[in-house]
Each structure stands twice: as C-alpha cells, then as structure tokens.
Amino acid sequence: MIKYLVTSKLSATRALDGGLFYMLSGHLLKLARLIILLLLWRSLAAQGADLGGLSLEQLLLYTMLSSILTEQLSIVTPATTAFWEGSIASRYLRPLPVLAQMMAETVGGWLPGVLLYSIPMVLASGLVGISLGSAFMANGLLFLLSLGLSISLGFAIDFLFAAAVIYVKNASYTAYSIRQAVTKLFSGALIPFALLPWGLGNVFELLPFGSVASAPLLIFVGADDPARLILLQAAWNVVLWPVTLIVFKGSEERMVSYGG
Amino acid sequence: MVANIKRIFQLWGIYAKLDLLWFLRDTKYCVAAIVSDIVTNLSALAGVFLLAERFGNIGGMSSDQVLFMLGYACVVDGVILMFFSMNNVAWISRLIGRGQLEHRVTQPVPLWMQLLTEGFIPVSGNSMLLCGLGITWYALSRLATSVGSLWVLSFLFSVGCSVAIILSFSYIFGSIAFYAQVAGEEISTTAIGLFGALKTFPIGGLSLAAKTVLCTIVPVGLAAWFPANVLLGQAPQSLPQALLLIMTITLALAAATMFRKGMKHYATRGSIRYSARGHRR
Numbered sequence: 107m108i109k110y111l112v113t114s115k116l117s118a119t120r121a122l123d124g125g126l127f128y129m130l131s132g133h134l135l136k137l138a139r140l141i142i143l144l145l146l147w148r149s150l151a152a153q154g155a156d157l158g159g160l161s162l163e164q165l166l167l168y169t170m171l172s173s174i175l176t177e178q179l180s181i182v183t184p185a186t187t188a189f190w191e192g193s194i195a196s197r198y199l200r201p202l203p204v205l206a207q208m209m210a211e212t213v214g215g216w217l218p219g220v221l222l223y224s225i226p227m228v229l230a231s232g233l234v235g236i237s238l239g240s241a242f243m244a245n246g247l248l249f250l251l252s253l254g255l256s257i258s259l260g261f262a263i264d265f266l267f268a269a270a271v272i273y274v275k276n277a278s279y280t281a282y283s284i285r286q287a288v289t290k291l292f293s294g295a296l297i298p299f300a301l302l303p304w305g306l307g308n309v310f311e312l313l314p315f316g317s318v319a320s321a322p323l324l325i326f327v328g329a330d331d332p333a334r335l336i337l338l339q340a341a342w343n344v345v346l347w348p349v350t351l352i353v354f355k356g357s358e359e360r361m362v363s364y365g366g
Numbered sequence: 367m368v369a370n371i372k373r374i375f376q377l378w379g380i381y382a383k384l385d386l387l388w389f390l391r392d393t394k395y396c397v398a399a400i401v402s403d404i405v406t407n408l409s410a411l412a413g414v415f416l417l418a419e420r421f422g423n424i425g426g427m428s429s430d431q432v433l434f435m436l437g438y439a440c441v442v443d444g445v446i447l448m449f450f451s452m453n454n455v456a457w458i459s460r461l462i463g464r465g466q467l468e469h470r471v472t473q474p475v476p477l478w479m480q481l482l483t484e485g486f487i488p489v490s491g492n493s494m495l496l497c498g499l500g501i502t503w504y505a506l507s508r509l510a511t512s513v514g515s516l517w518v519l520s521f522l523f524s525v526g527c528s529v530a531i532i533l534s535f536s537y538i539f540g541s542i543a544f545y546a547q548v549a550g551e552e553i554s555t556t557a558i559g560l561f562g563a564l565k566t567f568p569i570g571g572l573s574l575a576a577k578t579v580l581c582t583i584v585p586v587g588l589a590a591w592f593p594a595n596v597l598l599g600q601a602p603q604s605l606p607q608a609l610l611l612i613m614t615i616t617l618a619l620a621a622a623t624m625f626r627k628g629m630k631h632y633a634t635r636g637s638i639r640y641s642a643r644g645h646r647r
Binding site: 131132134135138139142145146149150152153155158274280281283284286287288290291296297301302303304306 | 395398399401402405406409410412413416417419420421423424425552553556559560563564567569571572573576580584
C-alpha cells in the first residue's frame with residue numbers, strides 16, 4: 107500500500123511544478139461555469155419552469171456538488187497522455203502493475219484540486235444558500251457508497267478508452283477529445299437528466315456514463331431511489347471491469363509509443 | 367500596403383496547400399481529426415439546445431432563437447479553427463511559453479503577418495464553420511427574421527468582432543507567458559476555454575449586473591448571446607447596441623499593448639525553455 111501512496115504523493119506534488127497560477131486557472135474556469143449555471147437555474151425557477159421533479163434547492167445542490175467533485179466524477183487517468191507522450195514505456199519498467207500505478211497517480215493528482223477548489227467551495231456553499239451539510243446527514247452513507255462505485259466505474263471506462271487509443275495510434279488526442287465531449291453530455295454532470303427533453307434522461311441514466319456522475323449526485327440530493335441506482339452502478343462495474351481488463355491486455359500487444 | 371495584402375494571400379495559399387497535402391497523404395487521420403472536431407463541437411452545443419427544447423424559452427429566447435445563437439457560436443469557433451488554430455496561433459501563450467517565438471523572429475516576414483496566416487487550415491479545419499453555417503441557416507429558416515444583404519454584412523461583421531474579442535482575450539492573458547514561461551504556458555487555453563464553456567448559455571434572464579459583467583469584464587456574452595440577439599432584432603435594452611464594437615476595439619488595443627510590452631521584455635530576456643540540445647525544460 108505504501109508504494110501506491112508514494113506514487114500518489116509524487117503525482118500530487120507534480121501538479122505544483124507549473125506554479126500556483128498554472129493550477130488555479132482551471133479552477134477559475136470551473137467556478138465561472140458553476141456561477142453561470144446556478145444563476146441560470148435560479149432564473150428558470152423564477153420564470154416558473156418545471157424542473158423535472160427537482161426542487162430548486164435540489165438542482166442547486168446537484169450542480170454545486172457536481173462542480174466540487176468534477177475530477178472524481180469524470181475520471182481521467184494519465185493513460186491516454188502517456189501513450190501520446192511516450193512515457194507509457196517507463197511505467198512498464200516500474201515494479202508495480204501499470205493500471206494500479208495510473209490509478210494511484212490519478213488519485214494523487216486530485217489533491218491540489220481538493221485543497222484549492224473542492225474544500226473552499228464546500229465552505230462557500232453555505233454563503234450562497236446551498237446546504238451541503240444537511241443533505242450529507244440525510245444521504246451521506248449511501249452517497250459515499252455510490253461515489254465509490256462511480257469512481258471505480260470511471261477508472262474502468264477510462265482504461266477502456268485508453269485501450270481504444272492504442273488501436274488508433276497517432277489519433278490518440280482525437281479519440282480523447284471525442285471521449286471527453288461525449289461523456290460530459292451523457293454523464294449528467296453538467297445538466298441533470300431530469301432537465302432533458304423527449305425522455306432522453308431515462309435512456310442516458312441506464313448507460314454506464316450515467317452511473318458515473320448522475321447516480322451519486324441524485325442520491326446526494328435525495329431525488330431518486332438509491333437502491334435502484336446503486337444496483338445499476340454495481341452491475342455496470344461487474345460487466346465493465348472484466349471487459350476492460352481483457353481488452354486492455356489484448357491491446358498491450360499492439361502498443362506503439364513514439365513520444366512527442 | 368498592397369504588397370502586404372498580396373503576401374498575406376500568398377501565405378494563405380501556401381498553408382492551404384500544406385493542409386491539402388496532409389489530407390491527401392494521411393487521409394485516415396485527417397478525417398478522424400475532422401470527425402473529432404464535429405463531435406466535440408456538437409456535444410458542446412447539445413446541452414444548451416436540449417435545455418432550450420425542454421423549456422421552450424430560456425432567458426427571453428425561444429428554442430429556435432437559441433438554435434440560431436448556437437449556430438452563430440459554432441461559426442465563430444469555426445473561423446478560429448480554420449484561420450487561427452494551426453501552430454497554436456490562437457493559443458498564443460503556448461508559443462510564448464514554449465520559446466517558439468524565437469523561430470518566428472528570424473523569419474523574413476513580420477511577426478503579425480505570420481500570426482495572421484500560419485494558422486490557416488481550410489481543408490482539415492472547415493468542419494465547424496460548415497456545421498455552424500448549416501445550423502444558422504436552419505434556425506433562420508424557422509425564424510421570421512428577414513435576411514437581406516445588409517443583414518448578411520451585419521452577421522459577418524459581428525462574427526469578425528466576436529472572433530477578435532476571443533483572440534484579444536487570449537492574447538491579453540497569453541502575454542503573461544512572457545514573464546512566467548512555465549506557469550503561463552497554458553493560460554490562453556483557459557482564456558479560450560472560458561468562452562468555450564460559457565458562450566452558449568442564453569444569459570438574458572440574469573440580472574443586469576451579471577449581464578454587464580459577462581459582456582465587459584468577462585466578455586463571454588459578446589461571443590454569441592449579445593450579437594445573436596442584435597441580429598435577431600431584439601437587442602438587449604439594458605446594454606448599448608454598439609457594445610460589441612466598443613469592446614472589440616478596447617480589447618484589441620489592450621491585447622496589442624500587452625503583447626508589444628511583453629515582446630520588449632522578451633527581447634531583453636529571451637527564453638530559457640530549450641536546452642542547448644533542443645530539449646524543452
């Protein structure tokens with residue numbers, strides 16, 4: 107376990123290499139988007155719009171938590187970048203399983219974001235009338251269970267995409283861009299499924315992407331049946347992890363990394 | 367003046383030829399990049415479009431008007447992609463922070479002309495512009511807006527202003543990289559990302575203070591929402607109609623000043639990013 111913690115620590119401190127300014131810019135972007143969304147939801151509620159069964163409080167809570175947990179609800183491991191940069195080769199020389207290394211690196215990489223964005227936003231949420239504490243008291247345990255399943259599923263999906271990237275070789279950044287764009291829409295992290303038209307939300311929530319972001323957020327705000335959502339998350343974990351491991355193992359034989 | 371214009375078109379021709387050669391010699395990856403641009407862009411627009419469909423009216427805009435605004439935003443992104451994306455011309459902090467201005471100041475072409483022309487990729491970078499024009503045309507066909515030659519000129523002028531605002535914003539913040547090459551290397555990505563993340567939201571329902579901030583200090587509203595409303599004949603009453611032009615001139619002047627100042631600093635300090643063996647630090 108210590109070796110994974112050391113990997114995480116290295117990853118966490120590496121994020122500081124570019125300086126505080128380098129790190130803060132991404133968080134400022136998240137903050138700007140959060141403010142716009144909160145204002146938009148408030149204006150929709152003020153014009154009397156039907157929020158798909160969610161109360162305004164639940165919607166604000168959902169959006170706030172989604173922003174706080176951006177990195178955890180949209181897992182991006184160093185896998186794709188490592189193929190692109192050629193640094194994947196060095197990971198095979200280390201005395202740790204490659205996928206486990208990348209998971210440890212990812213978790214370590216969250217630390218600056220947690221310190222610079224997530225914790226300040228938790229503290230600031232009360233100032234804008236969003237009570238994270240009472241929601242956590244009511245649904246905290248189930249939420250944590252769901253978040254664990256979500257993170258696990260996020261890793262499986264990321265490694266599956268990474269395996270696909272091995273097949274497309276030079277187009278790895280292209281594949282990465284498509285994946286980021288599609289998962290953002292299908293996961294419900296940005297716009298809750300309840301606000302989508304034509305019953306699209308009912309379809310999206312059954313997809314694995316929905317189990318990654320929408321499920322834990324809905325459980326936290328108390329807007330859906332936790333047992334059904336957690337079972338669905340568990341089922342996707344059971345299905346996707348073996349597929350991921352088999353596909354990744356198979357794609358390793360095709361791995362070509364030039365560096366760049 | 368005439369010689370400069372002639373040279374600009376010659377350079378555009380050269381870069382167009384290079385882009386066409388990429389398409390012909392590496393068609394599979396070129397098509398993959400084009401498809402990626404389309405999917406990424408449509409996904410970014412889809413969220414707001416679906417919200418507009420669901421609620422019928424957001425921030426004083428009907429779903430068709432929102433669609434027009436999204437088409438406009440797509441055209442603006444398309445122009446940036448086609449004219450300023452190759453070699454990170456729009457993401458200027460990358461060039462500065464990576465020490466890549468050195469390559470350019472030794473060329474027998476003025477720096478401004480290089481930056482104006484070297485990002486041109488009319489073959490691999492036309493997808494977003496075509497998508498945007500298609501969405502705009504479809505939205506207009508569903509709206510009662512009368513489209514004459516004057517309206518088309520207004521549209522082109524507004525798109526030009528929105529593009530100039532985004533690029534100016536990128537260059538203003540990107541100039542920080544002259545002073546902090548490593549820390550500031552990706553600052554233009556964040557500056558442009560701000561527009562990418564926020565410009566498609568119909569902000570008409572927000573308070574006057576919020577709208578004013580989003581159309582001046584953080585001018586994401588000028589990249590699509592404000593000009594789209596003006597073009598649709600429903601200019602936001604609380605803001606002056608000439609705001610787009612005023613902000614374009616202000617930001618362009620600020621960007622030019624910041625960049626020149628940064629270049630003076632660069633001329634005395636240079637770049638430390640490359641070692642003698644050519645490796646980036």
